[in-house]
Structure formats: C-alpha cells, structure tokens
Amino acid sequence: MIRSLAHPIQKGILFALVLGLCASAYSSPLPFSSVQVQGEMPVTEIFRVEQNQQALNFNLAESRNSTIQVGSYTLVSNNAVSQFKLAVRPGQRGDEQQFSFVLDQAETILPGQRSVIPFSVRVVSDTSRGMSVSGNASMQKDLGVRGVYGNNETILYESGQILAEIPDFDPNQFATGWYSAAIELSIEVL
Numbered sequence: 001m002i003r004s005l006a007h008p009i010q011k012g013i014l015f016a017l018v019l020g021l022c023a024s025a026y027s028s029p030l031p032f033s034s035v036q037v038q039g040e041m042p043v044t045e046i047f048r049v050e051q052n053q054q055a056l057n058f059n060l061a062e063s064r065n066s067t068i069q070v071g072s073y074t075l076v077s078n079n080a081v082s083q084f085k086l087a088v089r090p091g092q093r094g095d096e097q098q099f100s101f102v103l104d105q106a107e108t109i110l111p112g113q114r115s116v117i118p119f120s121v122r123v124v125s126d127t128s129r130g131m132s133v134s135g136n137a138s139m140q141k142d143l144g145v146r147g148v149y150g151n152n153e154t155i156l157y158e159s160g161q162i163l164a165e166i167p168d169f170d171p172n173q174f175a176t177g178w179y180s181a182a183i184e185l186s187i188e189v190l
Contacts, residue, residue, distance in 0.1 A: 045077040065168035077156040083190040084143040094184035107177030125160040
C-alpha cells in the first residue's frame, strides 16, 4: 500500500516542476532595459626609494675616484595636474652643509688625521626627458615626465639612480674606522 502512494506523489512533483519551467519560459521581460556600471579611479601617487645594500658596507679606500650606486627611485602619479620637486640634502635631517662621510664617534682619531671625506651626489634620471642634478650641497630637481609611461599624457613617471661620487683622496691622511653619510630625500608637491 505504501508503494502505490509513493509512485503517484513522484508523478505529481515531476508535473509541478515541468509546469513551473513552462510558466517561467513564457513570463514577461524584466521591467528595465539597461544596466549602468560606474567606478572611480582613485588618485594614485607613489614615490619609492630603494637602498642599495652594497652601499651599506664598502671599502672607502678602494672606492677612491669612483661612483657608488646608493639607491634608486621611482615616481608614479595618475593625477593629471600633479607636479613634484625632489629636494636632496646632506645629513639625516638635511641640515648639514655638504655631503660627506664622517668618522663614527666611537673611533679614535690620532693627531693630524682627518675624519671627514666630502663627496658629491648625482641624481640621474633613467627616464627620457628626465632632469638629472649633481652637487656637493643641497639641490632640487623637477620630478616626473608626462607621456613616457605607456604614452599616456596624464601619467607622471620617472625612475632613476642616486649615486655617490667618491673623490680621489689620500687614505693615509684619514683615521681608520667606520665612516657614514646620510642623504635626505624629500618630495614637495607643487
């Protein structure tokens, strides 16, 4: 008896599903004819400086009269009206008079020995039409070139290198030990 009731119930469920599918196939169209999609492109401005790890420990005496890559930089801005200026200053806070390697305070200086080795800094743009600067004291440069990144005139882009030009000096005149230097980079939005 139970078997005979289950079979008609299955047929009823199958009939209801078929009827529902037929009704949905003949239903009226949705009440709208278009869909809008809107999105906003946020302003993205990135300035990144990467330290060259080899510049953190090198032999000054062997590097005389040479150029050391201190780091690299990249600027990208998709803001069509942005303009930037890069300031390059000597010292950790940018308050020194000139770029120089200074003997660490814990090191011993014998009478007649020197403890400061001046050097020059070059900021060299790798981007066509980018401006490069060089000097032994504070300097500034316009940063970014339009139209070089995917031929898009609204994107401001520049990449380049930060170089230290070590002069030819007599190592016998200088105290031995660890020397360090700091270069401050800051961005000004115009």
